[in-house]
Structures are given as structure tokens and as C-alpha cells.
Amino acid sequence: MPALLFLAAHLVLPLFGMPAVFHPSLRALPFSARIAAAFAAGAVGLTLEATLFSIVGVRWSAVSLSIPLLAASFVLSTQWAGRRSPIAPPLPSARRGVVAAAVLAGGLALLHLGLSLATARATSTDFLLFWGVKGARFAVARGIDVELLDSAFSHHLVADYPPLVPIVSSWSTLWAGEVPWRFAPLLTALWFLAAVPVVAVFLRRHLSPDYATAVAAFWTVALAISLVRSTSGGNAEGPLLFFESAALAALLAERRQDRDTSRFFPALALSGAALTKVEGSLAVVLIVAGVALRDFLERRPRPLSRLLPLAAAPLVALTVWFAFQATHGLPVGYRTHGELLGLHFQYLTPVLAGMARYLDAGTAWLSWLLPLVFLTASARRIRAELLPALLLVAGLLLFLVFDYLHDRNDPSIRIGWTLPRVSQPGLSALILAAGLVASFRSPSYGTDSSRPAFR
Amino acid sequence: MRARAQTVLLLVESFVLLFFPLRQWIRVAPREALAAPATPLDRTDGAAARQWLFLRQARTTVPPGATYTVVAPTRDVEMNLFMMSLGLLPEARGLPSSYYEVPTPEIGSQARYVLAYENAPASGRVRLRAVFAEGQVYERQAAQN
Numbered sequence: 001m002p003a004l005l006f007l008a009a010h011l012v013l014p015l016f017g018m019p020a021v022f023h024p025s026l027r028a029l030p031f032s033a034r035i036a037a038a039f040a041a042g043a044v045g046l047t048l049e050a051t052l053f054s055i056v057g058v059r060w061s062a063v064s065l066s067i068p069l070l071a072a073s074f075v076l077s078t079q080w081a082g083r084r085s086p087i088a089p090p091l092p093s094a095r096r097g098v099v100a101a102a103v104l105a106g107g108l109a110l111l112h113l114g115l116s117l118a119t120a121r122a123t124s125t126d127f128l129l130f131w132g133v134k135g136a137r138f139a140v141a142r143g144i145d146v147e148l149l150d151s152a153f154s155h156h157l158v159a160d161y162p163p164l165v166p167i168v169s170s171w172s173t174l175w176a177g178e179v180p181w182r183f184a185p186l187l188t189a190l191w192f193l194a195a196v197p198v199v200a201v202f203l204r205r206h207l208s209p210d211y212a213t214a215v216a217a218f219w220t221v222a223l224a225i226s227l228v229r230s231t232s233g234g235n236a237e238g239p240l241l242f243f244e245s246a247a248l249a250a251l252l253a254e255r256r257q258d259r260d261t262s263r264f265f266p267a268l269a270l271s272g273a274a275l276t277k278v279e280g281s282l283a284v285v286l287i288v289a290g291v292a293l294r295d296f297l298e299r300r301p302r303p304l305s306r307l308l309p310l311a312a313a314p315l316v317a318l319t320v321w322f323a324f325q326a327t328h329g330l331p332v333g334y335r336t337h338g339e340l341l342g343l344h345f346q347y348l349t350p351v352l353a354g355m356a357r358y359l360d361a362g363t364a365w366l367s368w369l370l371p372l373v374f375l376t377a378s379a380r381r382i383r384a385e386l387l388p389a390l391l392l393v394a395g396l397l398l399f400l401v402f403d404y405l406h407d408r409n410d411p412s413i414r415i416g417w418t419l420p421r422v423s424q425p426g427l428s429a430l431i432l433a434a435g436l437v438a439s440f441r442s443p444s445y446g447t448d449s450s451r452p453a454f455r
Numbered sequence: 456m457r458a459r460a461q462t463v464l465l466l467v468e469s470f471v472l473l474f475f476p477l478r479q480w481i482r483v484a485p486r487e488a489l490a491a492p493a494t495p496l497d498r499t500d501g502a503a504a505r506q507w508l509f510l511r512q513a514r515t516t517v518p519p520g521a522t523y524t525v526v527a528p529t530r531d532v533e534m535n536l537f538m539m540s541l542g543l544l545p546e547a548r549g550l551p552s553s554y555y556e557v558p559t560p561e562i563g564s565q566a567r568y569v570l571a572y573e574n575a576p577a578s579g580r581v582r583l584r585a586v587f588a589e590g591q592v593y594e595r596q597a598a599q600n
Binding site for chain 2: 104181233
């Protein structure tokens with residue numbers, strides 16, 4: 001029973017984020033992608049609300065957290081549903097054979113992920129050491145548990161980490177009465193499942209329906225296998241992968257000549273990423289920088305004013321978290337990993353060797369190599385359009401080298417623990433970039449003026 | 456034609472990737488493959504799974520609001536148990552007997568309940584409250600709560 005209630009609490013999140021379903025920029029998307037957007041909006045909305053409650057001292061309960069969100073959701077949904085959205089012809093479908101093959105491959109990968117999580121083959125240890133712990137304790141404290149985070153024995157709880165995952169877990173624990181420890185890791189599959197239609201639909205804006213379907217299938221298979229390989233069940237990797245991939249896919253789908261394409265959804269997803277993990281903020285910086293550079297190099301219209309919501313939304317979200325820290329006497333910001341430039345270059349070789357070894361993604365490196373080979377073979381066609389994705393891949397990997405070089409001792413063991421999971425957004429970005437290169441080859445569906453315009 | 460070939464190639468590559476999980480599942484005995492786990496760590500960390508099982512049973516002995524500590528034969532196991540106990544006993548208050556292998560007996564000795572993993576000795580005047588395959592739970596006689 002607690003497991004069912006825990007699941008039900010997650011399934012309620014789209015109700016909180018229902019305005020996303022009616023937002024004019026998303027209304028033309030398939031229902032599955034709009035529900036996924038509502039899921040993202042619900043999780044972000046809940047996190048902001050719960051953090052604000054803890055700032056002002058309002059106790060959390062299933063009712064106290066629900067009522068303001070449902071009211072706001074109703075009002076915004078009504079307003080946005082009344083707004084006109086540009087008429088967009090439906091996206092053409094892929095051929096049946098391609099869809100069948102993609103569904104089979106993606107379905108098998110999801111089955112592998114689901115079974116691995118359900119049978120405790122992919123549970124993250126961090127889920128039991130701090131992600132789930134925070135969720136359980138916050139639910140008992142009916143708010144963000146300052147006593148726990150401020151305790152002399154909380155170093156392992158990484159108190160500075162942003163609050164989205166513990167808050168969503170705590171919300172579900174309020175429903176269930178307890179954390180269903182064996183079941184909860186399975187919800188990583190739910191976050192991943194939410195990402196699939198979003199990635200697929202945005203790919204179709206750029207690529208022919210057949211090719212977009214094939215890229216989405218490869219993305220699904222590679223990342224599902226990687227989530228199992230990296231034992232990401234129950235930790236923050238599933239949500240982070242969802243938010244970062246969704247934001248990136250939406251931004252890559254923007255067309256050069258677009259003047260007014262709404263950045264509501266990518267801004268929302270980037271806010272989710274910033275509230276999920278510290279690395280999420282790094283991804284925000286890299287993606288926003290990539291978009292800025294792309295828009296500038298391609299002389300896209302209104303680059304600065306269009307960049308503003310993309311940078312401002314995650315910043316506001318993070319400010320709420322830092323405001324909580326400030327108002328409760330906690331150190332504000334993120335804990336550094338040693339001195340900024342205190343690098344131990346004697347470990348450069350083990351770091352690079354370790355990274356090469358542990359980027360296997362559960363597929364003997366093929367998940368990385370195949371898109372990399374494709375990108376290399378298409379090097380002459382790489383354009384500024386891919387910068388948001390390429391900057392994320394390169395920036396993330398370089399950051400990880402930088403981070404590992406801070407270790408005073410040989411970081412090989414830590415690389416083995418962390419790299420398979422923290423590199424996953426980079427793998428996602430690489431696959432999306434490699435997939436999109438194909439659209440630059442010839443005047444295909446992607447550059448055809450008959451392509452539907454989404455605004 | 457070229458686009459079609461690319462589509463087919465990508466789909467083939469997707470199925471090639473699936474070979475790796477398939478090989479993994481084939482190696483598992485059919486009965487074992489889908490067996491429900493007793494703990495979330497059954498198939499990723501057997502030692503931690505046993506520790507988790509101990510805590511899950513021990514938590515029924517520790518009342519809400521009570522203080523407890525965890526002791527184990529080695530400091531690293533003790534740390535692991537302490538970290539997991541904070542989630543498994545969210546209504547109780549954990550007082551570590553060591554933290555990251557640094558002994559903190561002055562803290563742990565204040566706890567009313569002692570969760571002793573694998574026959575680790577419990578200090579002070581204690582009364583045995585529960586026995587499990589993985590360890591025991593003691594209650595300190597004249598301890599503060």
C-alpha cells in the first residue's frame with residue numbers, strides 16, 4: 001500500500017503543473033509530451049512552494065502543499081487555455097516499420113530498466129545514504145529539516161545539495177506514511193519515461209519523421225542501459241537527465257529564423273535541473289552559454305532579450321534555495337571541493353585513464369563511440385546550431401577532469417563510483433548532437449519551409 | 456535513400472546495444488531473475504543489504520523520539536549503518552558512536568538504544584531487547600533519552 005501511495009503522489013505532480021499542458025508554446029505537442037511537461041512543472045512548482053513554506057515556517061502536509069498549487073494551476077491553466085496559439089499542422093508520422101522497430105528497441109530497453117530497478121539490480125547506494133534519508137526526515141519534520149542539515153554529523157548528507165529530489169520524495173512520503181525503500185528506486189524509470197516523448201517530439205521538428213524516430217530509439221536504449229549500469233535507481237540522476245535532456249532537445253529544435261519561439265519550456269526544465277543537483281547548475285551555465293553563442297554566431301533575432309528568461313528562471317529557482325539557507329543559518333551556496341586551483345596534476349594520467357575506462361555506459365563504450373564516430377565523420381557539417389549540446393558534452397567532461405584533479409589521493413575509485421552516472425547528461429547531449437547533424441546534410445524535412453511553426 | 460540507410464543503421468545500432476543487457480539477463484538463472492528482493496541492495500551490495508535488513512528489523516524496537524546509536528565490528532560498517540539508519544529510523548534520533556571512522560564515544564554513549572551489528576559489544580549497563588540473525592538491540596538502563 002505505501003508503494004502505491006508513493007507512486008500516486010508522483011502521478012499527482014502533473015496536476016500541479018497542468019498549465020504547461022495549456023501553454024500556447026506546447027499546445028501543439030502530442031499529449032504524452034505535454035503531460036511530461038506538466039510533470040516537470042509540477043515537480044518544480046512543488047519544490048519552490050515547499051522551500052518557501054520552510055522559509056516562512058508553514059508546516060508541510062499533503063493538503064497544505066496541494067491547495068495553493070492546485071489553485072495556481074487552475075488559474076494559470078484557464079488563462080493559458082484562453083490564449084491563442086499558432087496553428088501548427090500535425091507532425092507527419094514515421095513509417096510503420098520504423099515506428100515498430102523503434103518501439104520494440106525502446107520498449108525492450110525500458111523493460112530492462114524497469115526490471116533492473118524492481119529487482120534491486122540498479123539501486124543507488126546514495127539513495128539509502130542521503131537522497132532517500134532526506135526525503136524521510138523532511139516528511140517527519142514537516143519541512144526542510146534544519147536540525148538534520150546543520151548537525152555536526154551531517155557531512156555525508158551533503159546538506160548544500162539543492163532540494164528537488166528530497167522534496168518530491170518527502171511529498172510522496174507524506175502520502176505513503178513511510179518511504180517504500182524497495183519500491184522507490186523504480187520511480188527513476190518514471191522520470192526517464194517522461195523524458196522519452198519530449199526528446200522524440202523535439203527531434204521531429206528538425207529531422208525527418210523516420211530519422212527522428214530512430215534517433216529517439218537510440219537515445220532511449222543507450223540511456224536506459226546507462227541508468228542501470230550506473231546504478232542510478234532512486235538518486236537524482238533520473239530527474240537530472242530528464243530536465244537537462246528536455247531543455248536541450250527543446251533549444252536544439254529552435255529554428256534559425258524564429259523570432260518569437262517561446263522559451264517557457266526550456267526555462268522551466270533548466271530551473272528543474274538547477275534545483276536537482278549541483279551539476280545541474282553547471283549544465284545550465286553550459287547550455288545557456290551554448291545558446292548565446294549559437295544565437296550570436298548565427299545572427300538570430302533578439303539574442304539577448306530571448307536569453308534572459310533562460311538564464312533568469314534557474315537563477316530565481318536557485319535563489320529560493322539559497323534564501324532558505326540564509327534564513328536558517330546554513331552556509332549559503334555550494335560547498336567547494338578543495339581550493340579552486342588546488343589541482344593535483346600528478347593524477348592526470350589516472351584521471352584520464354579512469355574516465356576512459358568508466359565511460360563504458362554498459363555497452364562496451366558503443367553508446368559513446370557510435371555518435372562520436374558519426375559526428376567525426378560529419379565534422380564538415382557541424383554548425384553553430386549544435387553548440388548548446390557540444391558545449392554541454394565538452395564542458396561537463398572537462399569539469400569532471402577538473403573536479404577529479406582536486407582529490408589529494410588517487411581518485412580512481414571515486415571515478416569508478418561517480419563517472420558512470422554523472423556523465424549521463426553528456427551522453428544524452430552527444431546523441432542529440434550526432435542525430436541533428438543529419439539534418440544539415442541536405443534540404444530535407446528539417447529545412448523545408450513546409451515545416452510546422454511552433455511558437 | 457541515404458536518409459533511409461541512416462535510419463536503418465541507427466535502428467540496427469539500437470538493437471546492437473540491447474545485446475549487452477540481454478547477455479546480462481541470460482546469465483541469471485530464470486528463477487533468480489525476477490525474484491523479489493528482500494532489500495534495495497540485494498543485487499548491488501550484499502554486505503550493505505545485510506546491514507539494511509538488520510536496521511529494518513531493529514527499528515521496530517526503537518520507539519519514536521528515542522535516541523539510538525549503532526555499533527559494528529568495524530568503523531566503516533558502523534558509518535554505513537549510521538548513514539542508513541537516519542532514513543530507516545526517521546522518527547528517532549541517531550547519535551553516532553563513530554563518524555567517518557573517528558570514534559565519538561562521548562556522543563554514542565548518550566543513546567538509550569544500542570543497535571549492535573554482528574555481536575559488536577554494547578558499552579554501559581544494557582538490557583537485551585531484541586535478537587536478530589544480524590545483530591541485537593540493547594536498551595541502556597540509566598541512560599538519558
